[in-house]
Amino acid sequence: MDWDTIDFVAFDVDGTLYDQRRLRTRMAWELVTRTLLRGDFVTIRVLKTFRALREDFAEAEVEDFEPRLLRETAIATGATVTTVEAIIAKWMLRRPLRHLPACRYPAVADLFSSLARAGKTVGILSDYPARDKLHALGLEATFVVTADDVGRLKPHPQGLQTLMAEAGAKPERTLLIGDRFERDGIVAQRAGTRFLIRTARTEGDTTFTRFDDPVFTPILA
Structure with missing residues (x-):
């Protein structure tokens, strides 16, 4: 991941920022x-x-x-x-x-802070209402778009397209971070953005297991 080519980082919430199980x-x-x-x-x-x-x-x-x-x-x-x-x-x-505070994944807060310090804009794309969850998790995002806002669930790309439009972000300089290939991965592909999927086991260069994995080292450092 060349972080110099990323301006906007959008996160899914459920299962991505906290341990849903x-x-x-x-x-x-x-x-x-x-x-x-x-x-x-x-x-x-x-x-x-x-x-x-x-x-x-x-x-x-x-x-x-x-x-x-x-x-x-x-x-x-x-x-x-x-x-x-x-x-x-x-x-x-x-x-x-x-x-939610007890279920938040390690290093999530550090990554959010590091992205802001690096000049990256942080957004949220969620199929469920997300603002109260962000507050409970102790996280902040500049832009938040949910399925209720656009009337569409992932993997339809309208939510991600709306989020990028609000942020003034270009698809080729946007990264979506989620936890489901069949939802987050596909919506990113359909909207023309890059993506990273959190999984229990790393499988290729589009997956990670923790928010302090090597793919995030340039930002966290």
Whole structure:
């Protein structure tokens, strides 16, 4: 990676900036405990259905997906749309925030600070609301675009294209850092940017395992 050719670095959030498996383990404990105490299985059904449908919608590149996603989740689970909205807001947006500091990946904060010192602009591209998560993680980004802002989920390129337009960044001088080839890798390719994917095992020059890996050394130094 020649960092002199990069002006704008865009990050995915979930699974990229923090350990999503650790977070889900913590949230699963809270959810199971609540379910056993109250005997209410609606929340689990809603969350499972919502996540599965969201993946399907991303693959199908559904436009203005949110209203339909809520409606189809409600139909599939027998809940009202209002109930679905409340469950998603509570269990996917608000309650996880308290756990995020403990789940943040090592060296993420150092990389963000180093990018700023090196004169690189930092942005966020996320399929979920991201601003409260960034605050909980103790991170700052100049530009933030989410799927809700553009009505499209990754790998549709509209979100990344919108983010670059807001930042005044050229695709050939933009780097997207994510954790899924089938989402972040493809959206970068479709938008004409470079990308790095965080994986458990390094596989070629487009992957890394930690935020203090050699690919980041020129910036961290």
